[in-house]
Amino acid sequence: MTAYICSTAQISSQEPLSAKWFTAPRECAERCCFSVDAQYGGFISPMAARRMGKLLKRAAATSLTALREASVEIPDAIIFGTGLGCMENSEKFLSAMKEQGEECLSPTYFINSTHNTIASQIAGLLKCHSYNNTYAHLGVSFESALLDSLMQFEAGRISTALAGGYDELTPGVFDLYEKAGFWHGVGKQGAAAGETAVAMVLSSEKTDSAKCGLEDVALCCGRPLPEVALALEKFLDRNGLHPSDTDLVITGRNGDVRYDESYTALVDSVFGNSKPQACYKHVFGESFTAGAYGVMLGAEVLKHGRLLSPYRFGTAETGTFERILLINSYRSRDWSFILLAK
Amino acid sequence: MGVISAIGIGVGETLRSLLEGRSGIGRIAYLETSHCDLPSGEVKLNNAGLCALLGLDFKSDYARTALLGAVAVREALSSAGILEAFDTHTALVSGTTVGGMDVTERHICNDAEENTNWDFITRQDCGSATEFVTDLFPVFDFSTTSSTACSSAANAILFGRDLIRSGRYDRVVAGGSESLSRFHLNGFNSLQILDREPCRPFDSTRAGLNLGEGAGYVVLESERSVKERGARPLCLLAGCGNACDAYHQTASSPDGEGAFLAMNKALKDSGLKPSMIDYVNAHGTGTQNNDLSEGRALERVFGIGKVPPVSSTKSFTGHTTSASGGIEAVISILALQHGFVPSNLNFSRQMEELSFVPSTAGDTGCDIRNVLCNAFGFGGNDTSVIFSKTEESK
Numbered sequence: 085m086t087a088y089i090c091s092t093a094q095i096s097s098q099e100p101l102s103a104k105w106f107t108a109p110r111e112c113a114e115r116c117c118f119s120v121d122a123q124y125g126g127f128i129s130p131m132a133a134r135r136m137g138k139l140l141k142r143a144a145a146t147s148l149t150a151l152r153e154a155s156v157e158i159p160d161a162i163i164f165g166t167g168l169g170c171m172e173n174s175e176k177f178l179s180a181m182k183e184q185g186e187e188c189l190s191p192t193y194f195i196n197s198t199h200n201t202i203a204s205q206i207a208g209l210l211k212c213h214s215y216n217n218t219y220a221h222l223g224v225s226f227e228s229a230l231l232d233s234l235m236q237f238e239a240g241r242i243s244t245a246l247a248g249g250y251d252e253l254t255p256g257v258f259d260l261y262e263k264a265g266f267w268h269g270v271g272k273q274g275a276a277a278g279e280t281a282v283a284m285v286l287s288s289e290k291t292d293s294a295k296c297g298l299e300d301v302a303l304c305c306g307r308p309l310p311e312v313a314l315a316l317e318k319f320l321d322r323n324g325l326h327p328s329d330t331d332l333v334i335t336g337r338n339g340d341v342r343y344d345e346s347y348t349a350l351v352d353s354v355f356g357n358s359k360p361q362a363c364y365k366h367v368f369g370e371s372f373t374a375g376a377y378g379v380m381l382g383a384e385v386l387k388h389g390r391l392l393s394p395y396r397f398g399t400a401e402t403g404t405f406e407r408i409l410l411i412n413s414y415r416s417r418d419w420s421f422i423l424l425a426k
Numbered sequence: 427m428g429v430i431s432a433i434g435i436g437v438g439e440t441l442r443s444l445l446e447g448r449s450g451i452g453r454i455a456y457l458e459t460s461h462c463d464l465p466s467g468e469v470k471l472n473n474a475g476l477c478a479l480l481g482l483d484f485k486s487d488y489a490r491t492a493l494l495g496a497v498a499v500r501e502a503l504s505s506a507g508i509l510e511a512f513d514t515h516t517a518l519v520s521g522t523t524v525g526g527m528d529v530t531e532r533h534i535c536n537d538a539e540e541n542t543n544w545d546f547i548t549r550q551d552c553g554s555a556t557e558f559v560t561d562l563f564p565v566f567d568f569s570t571t572s573s574t575a576c577s578s579a580a581n582a583i584l585f586g587r588d589l590i591r592s593g594r595y596d597r598v599v600a601g602g603s604e605s606l607s608r609f610h611l612n613g614f615n616s617l618q619i620l621d622r623e624p625c626r627p628f629d630s631t632r633a634g635l636n637l638g639e640g641a642g643y644v645v646l647e648s649e650r651s652v653k654e655r656g657a658r659p660l661c662l663l664a665g666c667g668n669a670c671d672a673y674h675q676t677a678s679s680p681d682g683e684g685a686f687l688a689m690n691k692a693l694k695d696s697g698l699k700p701s702m703i704d705y706v707n708a709h710g711t712g713t714q715n716n717d718l719s720e721g722r723a724l725e726r727v728f729g730i731g732k733v734p735p736v737s738s739t740k741s742f743t744g745h746t747t748s749a750s751g752g753i754e755a756v757i758s759i760l761a762l763q764h765g766f767v768p769s770n771l772n773f774s775r776q777m778e779e780l781s782f783v784p785s786t787a788g789d790t791g792c793d794i795r796n797v798l799c800n801a802f803g804f805g806g807n808d809t810s811v812i813f814s815k816t817e818e819s820k
Contacts, residue, residue, distance in 0.1 A: 162670070168551055169573070178534055178609065186460045186612050194613030195676045195804065198523055199552065199573035204805025207670040213687055216670040216807055217581055220525075220573035221553035228570040228585075235588040263544035302594070305569045306560050315567070418557075418569075 086297040086425070087237045087245070087286045091153035092380045093146040095119055095281040096368050101149050106384045109367045109394050115268045116277040117369030118253065128209075136205070137172045139252040142281035143202045144209060147246055151210075154285035154293055160242035161215040162203050163233045165225030166250045167372020168257065169199035175256045202250050215242065223336075223414020224303050225249065226280075226373040227422065231301040237288050248283040249373030266370075268339065275338035278369015282376035284383075296386035296408075298379075299323055299423040309346055312419050313353045316411070319421045320354075327355045330423075331405045332385065334378050336412035337397070338365040346416040361397040375412040375420060382408045382424045427660065428501030428601075429756040430494055431640030431743040432467030435479070436501055441760050444768045447788055449742045451624050451636050457528075457606045461615060465624050467638025467744025468606060469494060480562070487546045489526030490639070492558035495603030498641035498752075499559050502599055506645040507657065508565060517568035517595045518560050519586045520643075521578025521602030523748045526550030527609045555603065568595065573748070575803035576709075577668070578602050579642065580751025583811055584666045586646050596651035601643030601752025610747065611637055617676065625712035625745075627738035628721065628784040630775040635711040638744020642752030644759070661762050664698065664796065664814040667691025671806025677715050682723030684808035685709075689727045689798065692810035700728045702796050703812070705767050707758045709800040710738020710784070711745050720800065721780040735785040741771035751801035751809065758797040758813050766790040 097117035098105035119142070124133055127145045136144070143164075151159065168174075177193040195201075200218040207216050215236060219228035226249030233245045258277055261267060267274045286298060300323050304315040320327060333355065335347045351359060362385070368377040385391050385405055396402075410422040429436065432450025433443035443450065454462035456472050469476075476493040477484040480500070499518065503509040508516065530550045549557075552571045560569040568589075572581040579602025586600030614620050614637060621634035644663075652659055669691060671684025678684065693700060709720055717738075724733050739757050740746075746753050757768060770784035795815045802808045 166573075167553065174609075177613065178531070181531075181608065181612055182534065186608065186615075189612055189616040191613065191616035191676075194610075194616060197613070198575045198804050200575055200803065200805045200807055201675065203574075204670060204672075204675065204807060207672045207806070208675075211672050213669050213672050213684065215668050216574070216805070217572060217585070217668065218574050219570055220551065221556060221569065221571040222551065224570060225553065232585055232588070235585075235592050238592050239588060260544065261548050264548040265545070266548070303568050303570065305567060306557065307567055311567070 085238050086299055087234055087288060088290050088294040089296050089298055089383045090285045090287050090291050090293045091150045092282065092284040092383055093149035094380060095122055095142040095146055097278065101145060107392060112276055112367055112369055114276060116258065119279040119281065137170055139170050139250055140202060140205055143206055143250050146281050146283035147206045147248065150283040150285045151246060156244050156285050158210055158212050159214060159244045159246040161233060161236050161245040162207055162212060163217045163229045163245060164203040164248045164250060165219045165229035165373050166199050166202060167220060167222060167225050168251055169220060170196055170201050171252055171254050171257050173197040175254055222418055223372055223412065224418045224420050226376045227301060227303060227420035233286055234298060234301055243288045245286045246283060247286055249280045249376030251280045251371040251373045253277055253279045272339060272341045275340045275365065275370035278371045278374055280371045280373040280376055282380055295383040297425045299425050302421045304419045306417060309349055313350055316354050316421055323423055330407045330409045331403060332360050332362055332408045334362045334382055334408060334410045336365060336375060336378060337363045338370040343416045347411065350411065358400050360400040360402040362391055362395045363397045364395060367394065378410045378412060379422060382410055386424060386426045427505065427644045427756045427759060428498040429642040429753055430469055430497045431746060431753050432469060432638055433742045437756065443742065444757065444760065445766065447769050447771065449771055451744050459608050459611055461611060464620055464622065465636045466606060467636060469639055487529055489529050489550060489555050490605030491522055491524055491526060491603050492555040494605055494639065494641040495520060495555065495559045496562050498643050499563065499599055502643040502645050503563060503565065508597060514565055514567050516565040517589055517598040518556065518566045519570055519572065519582040519598060519600045520556040521572045521582040521748045521751065522552050522555055522604050523573050523575050523578055524604050524607045524610055525552035525555040527607040528605055531608050574807040575805060576747045576750055577801040577803035577807045577809040578748035580801035580809035580811055581668060583644065583751065583755060584668060584809065587663055587666055590646055590648045596648040598646045599643050600646055601755065602749040603641035604639055604747045604749040606637060606639045619713045621712060624772050625741055626772040627710035627712045627741055627770055628717050628777060629773045630777045632712045632714065632717060634713050636744040638746040640743060640746045640753050641749050642756045644755055659816055661759050662814045662816045665692045665696025665812040667695055668809045671808055673806050676804055678719035678806065680719060682719040684806045685720050685723035685800065685802060686726045688808040688810040689723065692798065692812050696812045698796055698812065703734050703798045704794040705761055705797045706734055706736040707754050707797060707799040708736050708738045709802045710740055712740060718779055721777065725781060730781045733782040735767045736782065737768050737770035737785045739768050754799050755811060758799040762794050762797055762813055762815055765792045765794055767792060
């Protein structure tokens with residue numbers, strides 16, 4: 085069944101909580117796209133804000149904005165993805181343990197270090213007793229949350245859901261992944277580091293504000309590329325589609341030569357080499373949940389019927405946009421496919 | 427199904443410990459911590475021993491959560507007869523919150539040196555712990571990780587059930603894994619909710635929980651696949667429910683609203699009446715707050731004087747946090763299969779606030795048809811799962 089994406093809200097390297105990123109994106113720095121924070125006063129009381137790390141503030145602002153834009157007060161489900169959760173808190177508790185040993189530690193950072201802190205704090209803010217879940221699985225964390233959301237609709241349990249992807253880039257995380265060669269370096273190896281804060285409201289009803297339909301989500305993990313291609317063909321087939329039925333493929337290519345090649349190989353093998361393509365990580369940077377920006381882009385393309393040059397990849401002519409396929413991967417290992425329709 | 431915890435490696439040893447009332451809680455022997463006097467439910471093998479069980483060469487960079495998970499998943503696949511890759515379209519859904527935190531601790535707190543394999547360090551998150559397991563078994567082409575603190579494994583079972591219900595998968599291995607870590611041992615200690623004595627769930631003198639570790643998984647299979655390959659199911663996953671208490675990040679509401687909603691959702695989902703539940707495997711951590719809140723929720727769901735036999739097997743295993751929903755799912759299914767109510771150890775005095783006492787007799791020869799299993803986590807994340815005997819397994 086189709087669930088409709090009724091609103092999206094982002095805090096990223098782009099103008100926060102605005103839609104300017106779609107028409108006039110800012111250029112992203114080469115090595116890292118740190119997020120530009122919003123003014124949080126309108127969303128959370130100064131008292132509450134003092135107790136919240138930056139990721140929680142971003143989650144509150146994006147969630148409340150997306151809910152307001154979709155005219156939903158209390159969603160029937162809150163389902164988020166996060167690769168690393170509230171890292172700032174985890175790091176602070178770890179360093180306290182390192183510096184002062186195992187005695188007299190304050191629990192504050194510990195209790196806010198679990199990955200589901202984000203989804204449960206939003207539930208607390210809304211006094212929302214609904215279904216609440218969090219996925220933390222590398223580059224398919226957000227996509228798992230989206231799949232869970234869709235399955236909740238399919239089972240007829242919910243009529244609205246708040247889905248989101250959240251990851252922050254602390255100096256510690258940046259350094260660690262830098263040492264492991266994740267970020268842009270010699271010979272175009274590595275991507276620009278990014279952060280994610282994206283919320284979206286899904287509904288079983290095609291409301292006036294609906295941007296597009298979410299048709300299906302699938303994951304494929306730890307398989308060689310030919311099997312990934314088969315899984316993608318099966319995914320399209322399951323949705324009654326031929327590869328030619330999709331008008332645009334949005335990939336998660338991030339500029340890292342070691343992995344971008346596999347997007348090319350996959351798209352070419354399933355769609356041939358003339359399929360219109362788009363990408364977004366050069367604008368938002370790479371993070372475990374960066375795929376959420378791709379869904380946001382797909383939704384706007386379907387709503388406005390146009391794709392602007394900053395997001396185009398390759399030279400294939402685009403026509404009208406009825407169906408968009410999103411392909412994202414974490415280091416060519418965990419793949420996700422998402423189908424959006426007008 | 428497959429399980430590993432302080433009371434045994436594998437389903438057989440776990441069952442014997444439960445029937446004999448043998449707790450696995452004791453002094454900490456393997457985790458490097460200054461708190462080794464805190465009673466805890468450690469798995470009685472070091473990482474080298476776990477590697478040996480798996481036929482792997484020992485590496486100090488292996489996360490204990492991943493190793494524990496692999497041991498339990500292998501038993502689950504093997505007992506379901508799908509260890510050999512007759513089909514590669516099987517999903518693994520695992521719950522964890524600690525992930526590879528033990529490895530992170532060793533590197534960060536012990537000042538890692540220059541020659542460190544940084545690539546491996548970046549793979550100490552929750553998802554990487556699951557992928558370690560996925561990679562060991564060729565049957566998996568899907569893996570994801572639910573991370574909702576102590577309800578993680580129970581939520582993995584919910585998600586796994588939906589993968590099957592929606593027709594996306596015919597076989598899903600779902601559950602969770604969690605090792606002890608200095609991080610969360612100190613976290614719980616800083617919250618002052620660790621008992622310095624063996625925990626006493628639902629006792630008026632209870633003074634906190636004992637942490638434990640382990641892993642537990644069930645193999646979920648569609649009716650179609652069960653029939654096709656002539657498999658004999660252990661039981662039916664009859665219903666699931668999750669709700670958010672939306673009260674406090676670490677404390678449960680006094681009236682147990684989230685727990686009440688989760689149990690009711692699971693009952694409604696299963697189509698069973700409360701009176702048809704024969705045993706409740708409670709979350710029952712042994713903290714002042716949880717047991718009162720959960721107890722009140724049980725009274726609200728079942729009615730005063732009508733609460734079925736209840737026990738917390740955390741008195742055997744310790745609180746295995748993210749893995750608890752998986753380990754206790756296995757224990758719930760054992761109770762169904764073997765007709766017994768696992769004993770709630772260390773109980774002596776009834777809580778004044780509650781109308782019921784937990785089951786302590788370890789009754790056997792019971793007719794147990796439906797078991798409700800609770801797992802509640804930080805953030806008020808409350809999940810209930812119901813297992814029922816099938817026609818074949820009655």
